[in-house]
Amino acid sequence: MKFGVVTFPGSNCDYDSYMVIKDQLKKDVEFIWHKDSDVSGLDCIILPGGFSYGDYLRTGAIARYSPVMGSVIEYANNGGLVIGICNGFQILLECGLLPGAMLRNRSLQFICKHVYLRCDNNETPFSNRLNVGDVLKIPIAHTDGNYYWYQADLEELECNRQIVFRYCTATGEVTDKANPNGSVNNIAGICNKTRNVFGMMPHPERASEALLGSADGLGIFQSIVAYAASGVTA
Amino acid sequence: MSQKSKKVVCHISLKDGVLDPQGVTIRNALAQLGFDDVVEVRSGKVFELTFKPEVTNDVRAKSEEICRRVLANPVIETFGVEES
Numbered sequence: 356m357k358f359g360v361v362t363f364p365g366s367n368c369d370y371d372s373y374m375v376i377k378d379q380l381k382k383d384v385e386f387i388w389h390k391d392s393d394v395s396g397l398d399c400i401i402l403p404g405g406f407s408y409g410d411y412l413r414t415g416a417i418a419r420y421s422p423v424m425g426s427v428i429e430y431a432n433n434g435g436l437v438i439g440i441c442n443g444f445q446i447l448l449e450c451g452l453l454p455g456a457m458l459r460n461r462s463l464q465f466i467c468k469h470v471y472l473r474c475d476n477n478e479t480p481f482s483n484r485l486n487v488g489d490v491l492k493i494p495i496a497h498t499d500g501n502y503y504w505y506q507a508d509l510e511e512l513e514c515n516r517q518i519v520f521r522y523c524t525a526t527g528e529v530t531d532k533a534n535p536n537g538s539v540n541n542i543a544g545i546c547n548k549t550r551n552v553f554g555m556m557p558h559p560e561r562a563s564e565a566l567l568g569s570a571d572g573l574g575i576f577q578s579i580v581a582y583a584a585s586g587v588t589a
Numbered sequence: 590m591s592q593k594s595k596k597v598v599c600h601i602s603l604k605d606g607v608l609d610p611q612g613v614t615i616r617n618a619l620a621q622l623g624f625d626d627v628v629e630v631r632s633g634k635v636f637e638l639t640f641k642p643e644v645t646n647d648v649r650a651k652s653e654e655i656c657r658r659v660l661a662n663p664v665i666e667t668f669g670v671e672e673s
Contacts, residue, residue, distance in 0.1 A: 416659065460610070461608070503607065503665060
């Protein structure tokens with residue numbers, strides 16, 4: 356199995372993601388430069404965190420028109436696995452692979468801290484190694500992570516079980532106090548209807564070994580590997 | 590005689606009902622400064638596009654497409670264009 360990590364100008368979590376795949380999962384991984392458009396031979400594409408193109412205009416708004424994204428969109432539309440982390444999630448929203456948009460955090464502040472996430476759906480390629488109700492401790496680091504989607508469409512998102520992670524307390528309660536940025540319904544991570552595209556604001560690649568304070572994020576990457584090994588396509 | 594470049598001003602604003610944390614903060618600051626007759630502030634963005642001098646047609650349509658595809662996120666924002 357082979358992963359690809361896209362590097363945009365301003366990506367700063369591409370190496371973190373690369374190292375998790377290579378050192379923790381012991382899987383093949385290569386970088387994909389934003390000007391390249393060849394994504395053949397990959398089993399999963401990671402859009403990493405950072406500040407692509409300086410996040411000028413809006414987060415992810417410029418990156419979504421970079422040459423590589425045309426190939427990523429085609430790859431996703433053909434059922435390929437794509438995970439967007441933080442800025443990667445913002446890019447997936449901007450290009451329409453995932454529904455919704457990001458607003459500025461309700462505090463208007465850049466927030467960098469560990470938060471708790473509750474797994475609400477483990478029947479996805481990105482969460483199959485978790486149990487529903489599992490609480491993961493994973494850091495966030497963003498200014499624009501206040502997920503927004505129309506009320507009527509949120510119900511559809513809920514019905515389709517597209518909400519994979521929600522911000523919660525250490526004991527798994529989904530409360531307003533545990534919501535760091537104001538996201539509707541405490542949404543921290545969602546997938547598309549067909550389950551092959553997934554985005555989350557917290558950084559599992561920064562929480563994939565105990566030395567970094569938490570290894571709770573590793574389960575997400577292990578899920579992708581388990582899914583690919585099962586040979587089922589999304 | 591050289592043609593004058595066309596300029597278009599694009600106004601981007603948040604859709605009604607979309608939370609505007611920046612607007613709320615600015616409104617609170619205004620109240621603190623004594624401007625307490627302002628009940629709401631909605632923030633937005635303004636972009637001024639200058640076209641090549643030879644471009645005289647479809648400036649409005651081109652600007653609208655630029656707004657739709659790049660300058661505004663249609664999920665949360667609306668836009669208006671104004672030729673100057």
